[in-house]
Amino acid sequence: STTGQLWGNPLYNWKIHKKDGYAWWLSRVRALLQTVDILRFDHFRGFAGYYEIPASDKTAEHGRWVPGPAEDFFQAVQKELASEDGLPIVAEDLGVITPDVIELLNAFDLxxxxxxxxxxxxxxxxxxxxxxxxxxxxxxxxxxxxxxxxxxxxxxxxxxxxxxxxxxxxxxxxxxxxxxxxxxxxxxxxxxxxxxxxxxxxxxxxxxxxxxxxxxxxxxxxxxxxxxxxxxxxxxxxxxxx
Incomplete structure (x- = not known):
């Protein structure tokens, strides 16, 4: 689309999540792993960097790329799960994948x-x-x-x-x-x-x-x-x- 993709999703406030050690995220991960063995993180590239669009805009033309929580987040997940077999996570890495996404995948062997x-x-x-x-x-x-x-x-x-x-x-x-x-x-x-x-x-x-x-x-x-x-x-x- 010439005007981009406007999904209308609110953004996570990563600065606040970081302050409490990503407690809400870790709670979600723990709860899900009581039901399934492996999680798939859709739109994985957003953890490396994501496209931010002003809430008042009607199209995605005037957004900007901003850094995601990257390694800091996955280190918190890794510490929480304390797994010696690696993280039970599959990364949905489809679409346009930039070097920072590949680096994040490789850093945690996802x-x-x-x-x-x-x-x-x-x-x-x-x-x-x-x-x-x-x-x-x-x-x-x-x-x-x-x-x-x-x-x-x-x-x-x-x-x-x-x-x-x-x-x-x-x-x-x-x-x-x-x-x-x-x-x-x-x-x-x-x-x-x-x-x-x-x-x-x-x-x-x-x-x-x-x-x-x-x-x-x-x-x-x-x-x-x-x-x-x-x-x-x-x-x-x-x-x-x-």
Whole structure:
């Protein structure tokens, strides 16, 4: 967009958070880790630097980049969790990533994200599995993308042709083609949305980031828990040591 993205989110007052040792953040992290094993920090680049827009502005044209809490924040998280195995955090590092973001990732050995759907533009694309490093989390797609079958239906023919050639497939079962390629990668974790496991099309897409309404409505039904799908995932896990 020529006027930028105006999300309307209030800003965190990092100076105040720093004064109390990021207590509110640490409380959130502790609470979440009672429910899940690993957290994903979306918009990770905002911890290195974020775009600040005056509250009265109607567009994002006149904002400015300001530093985030960076290492100071993650040192506090690290101290709180006292984990010898590293931080249980995945960094959503998609989009325009600057050197300070990469430095922050490396300082705490945080895995970034690779989305295979983004990869089919050429062999040098960093989202293709042969370009992955082990310390990453590989996805077929995410909640913000189309389903893999939906992607294949809508993608430019040149990208679909590259995908078929790269994967060595005919595209008939494209969602599972992506799942197999993701599982076979060197990524420390491999993730596929259930819509891809079920082979669903664009009608099952979870979220359209630029659209208000009609998002986050898809639900998996009880009849979708099929034994053949469980067996397929179990076999793939065995084949790929996952």
């Amino acid at each position: 895995p970034g994200m690779k989305v295979l759907q983004f990869g089919f533009t050429g062999p040098e694309n960093p989202f293709l599995p042969h370009n992955y490093v082990p310390n990453c989390v590989a996805y077929t797609g995410t909640h913000d993308n189309n389903t893999s079958m939906g992607w294949y239906a809508d993608a430019p023919e040149v990208e679909k042709d590259f995908a078929r050639r790269y994967l060595g497939v005919d595209g008939h079962d494209f969602a599972w083609d992506l799942i197999r390629a993701t599982w076979k990668s060197v990524a420390v974790f491999a993730i596929a949305p259930m819509q891809d496991v079920l082979g669903l099309g664009g009608e099952a897409r979870m979220n359209f980031p630029s659209r208000l309404g009609g998002n986050w409505e898809w639900r998996m039904s009880e009849v979708d828990f099929r034994e053949d799908l469980a067996a397929g995932l179990r076999d793939l896990n065995w084949l790929t040591l996952r």
